[in-house]
Amino acid sequence: MKNKGIGIFVVVIVVLIVVVVVIDALSNRTGKRGDNPYKLEIDQYYKVDPAMILYKEIRQIKLGDVKPLGLDYSNDRLYVLLNKSLKIVSPRGEELSNINLPDTARCIHVSGDLMYLGFTNYVGQFHIDGRQIKLWETLGEKAVITSIASKGDQVFVADAGNRSVLRYDTHGQLLGEFGGKRNIDDLHGFVIPSAYFDLDVYDDELWVVNPGMHALENYTDEGVLRGFWEKTSMKIEGFSGCCNPAQMTIAPDGTFITSEKGLVRIKAYKASGELIGIVSPPTNDSEETHAPEVAVDESGGVFALDFDRNMIRYFVKK
Amino acid sequence: MGKDGHSRRDFIQTSVRASLFIAIGGLGALGASRATASHTVWQIDPFKCTQCGRCATECVMAESAVKCIHAYDICGYCDLCGGYLKPDANDRATGGENQLCPTAAISRNFIEEPYFEYVIDEALCIGCAKCVKGCTAFGNGSFHLQIRHDRCLDCNECAIARVCPSEAISRISIKKPYLIKGKFEVIPSVEPPKSSSKK
Numbered sequence: 001m002k003n004k005g006i007g008i009f010v011v012v013i014v015v016l017i018v019v020v021v022v023i024d025a026l027s028n029r030t031g032k033r034g035d036n037p038y039k040l041e042i043d044q045y046y047k048v049d050p051a052m053i054l055y056k057e058i059r060q061i062k063l064g065d066v067k068p069l070g071l072d073y074s075n076d077r078l079y080v081l082l083n084k085s086l087k088i089v090s091p092r093g094e095e096l097s098n099i100n101l102p103d104t105a106r107c108i109h110v111s112g113d114l115m116y117l118g119f120t121n122y123v124g125q126f127h128i129d130g131r132q133i134k135l136w137e138t139l140g141e142k143a144v145i146t147s148i149a150s151k152g153d154q155v156f157v158a159d160a161g162n163r164s165v166l167r168y169d170t171h172g173q174l175l176g177e178f179g180g181k182r183n184i185d186d187l188h189g190f191v192i193p194s195a196y197f198d199l200d201v202y203d204d205e206l207w208v209v210n211p212g213m214h215a216l217e218n219y220t221d222e223g224v225l226r227g228f229w230e231k232t233s234m235k236i237e238g239f240s241g242c243c244n245p246a247q248m249t250i251a252p253d254g255t256f257i258t259s260e261k262g263l264v265r266i267k268a269y270k271a272s273g274e275l276i277g278i279v280s281p282p283t284n285d286s287e288e289t290h291a292p293e294v295a296v297d298e299s300g301g302v303f304a305l306d307f308d309r310n311m312i313r314y315f316v317k318k
Numbered sequence: 319m320g321k322d323g324h325s326r327r328d329f330i331q332t333s334v335r336a337s338l339f340i341a342i343g344g345l346g347a348l349g350a351s352r353a354t355a356s357h358t359v360w361q362i363d364p365f366k367c368t369q370c371g372r373c374a375t376e377c378v379m380a381e382s383a384v385k386c387i388h389a390y391d392i393c394g395y396c397d398l399c400g401g402y403l404k405p406d407a408n409d410r411a412t413g414g415e416n417q418l419c420p421t422a423a424i425s426r427n428f429i430e431e432p433y434f435e436y437v438i439d440e441a442l443c444i445g446c447a448k449c450v451k452g453c454t455a456f457g458n459g460s461f462h463l464q465i466r467h468d469r470c471l472d473c474n475e476c477a478i479a480r481v482c483p484s485e486a487i488s489r490i491s492i493k494k495p496y497l498i499k500g501k502f503e504v505i506p507s508v509e510p511p512k513s514s515s516k517k
Contacts, residue, residue: 036371038420038446042405042455187431193394194458212396212432232398234405234456241456242396262400262456289454 045263046284048236054277059314061093071305073295074110078303081105099130109148116155118145123157136172144195151201154221160197163190165208167221178223180210196246202254211243229273237275246291251300261291266304279315358489360476364462364499366486369451373463374444376478383469384445386438386461389500393460395433400456401449402426402436418452462499
């Protein structure tokens with residue numbers, strides 16, 4: 001009789017324990033709740049066909065703790081903008097010189113013996129040894145200079161703040177300005193949702209990124225649209241997000257190298273807009289969000305300035 | 319009366335005064351420490367947030383105290399908005415099939431060609447972070463989550479903070495109870511277009 005009582009007691013205890021465990025397992029208390037059913041899954045956009053990756057990374061040039069702000073390549077030299085200074089390094093990574101600047105520049109273009117630096121709302125012209133030649137007139141408080149390119153005795157300046165491209169002579173004399181309207185009846189010209197507005201010159205032709213339209217547009221010197229291609233797509237063949245490609249440069253063989261923000265990826269396109277392949281695939285790294293600035297050398301190798309990791313990455317064709 | 323001129327009554331009076339002084343001092347110190355503790359509140363650091371979605375499911379409130387906030391000064395006012403439209407949307411339009419938000423808490427208002435303003439209806443927002451992830455991945459990152467202090471119960475141990483994978487939630491000063499993006503933006507943002515009457 002006594003043993004029977006103990007047995008019933010043990011069974012009751014075991015049943016109670018099982019009930020508590022089951023209730024706990026099925027409970028909806030915090031820390032035990034399921035995944036958010038509305039979670040946005042974007043992992044698919046980070047997956048690319050490995051056969052499309054036509055470049056390999058062969059070098060990384062570390063730039064220290066100071067955040068880099070801009071990059072250009074010319075004549076076997078890399079020009080890296082830092083806070084109120086310019087570091088010149090060889091493509092192998094040796095530091096050649098460090099030049100103090102009067103202000104913080106955010107973009108640089110090197111042409112022969114001259115450097116053009118974009119100081120937020122004015123251009124500074126320097127000799128490549130660091131001597132200041134001239135600071136050009138300011139473009140007003142609203143201006144945000146994001147890119148500079150040159151062709152012969154003309155210098156083109158992209159102003160993201162005013163959504164316009166300005167054309168100067170090499171002495172800083174303003175020759176013209178255009179806002180990217182495709183024809184007189186257009187309601188808008190360049191669409192610049194954030195301070196990314198790039199341009200480059202290839203084969204004497206001016207190419208301007210219209211990032212809000214995901215387009216690359218070819219203009220005459222006076223600003224008349226000659227042609228364009230645009231590709232809006234989250235998929236690898238297009239440009240995603242609100243303002244891409246954020247950075248662009250054109251290789252000596254005419255290949256367009258584009259760099260995107262958000263879904264950070266660097267790709268190569270033909271001048272017709274057809275995707276050639278991937279230079280650097282997107283990575284699902286939450287710390288990597290800024291579009292690397294891109295520059296190319298004579299052999300078509302791509303330098304990518306990684307703003308998130310303070311380094312220059314060098315890619316060559318496989 | 320003792321040999322040194324102090325009576326037992328003096329001793330008791332002094333002891334009582336000392337006890338009262340210590341008690342009042344202790345109460346004051348306790349009150350001060352509680353006051354200091356209540357000078358902080360829970361908040362999300364938008365730069366640490368990885369939009370995992372747990373803010374919507376883990377808050378002790380039936381409808382989370384976390385809501386989406388829009389930093390207009392860094393918004394691109396884009397037609398193709400990664401926070402409003404599904405990544406594979408058929409059209410850049412307001413049709414429900416194109417909208418990313420599961421509760422249609424974001425309205426899209428035309429400003430001028432080709433710019434649109436995106437406004438969050440907080441009463442509908444459930445803090446799921448879907449729009450925040452889309453905006454961060456494809457846009458300027460102007461959508462971000464914040465704990466709304468008019469809803470937050472200020473729990474001793476925040477249920478969301480406990481499970482936050484990026485440790486983005488911590489206690490901050492009540493003097494500055496929100497960590498709004500935009501003020502921290504380093505890259506100069508382009509001014510938004512002016513509103514027109516066509517809205």
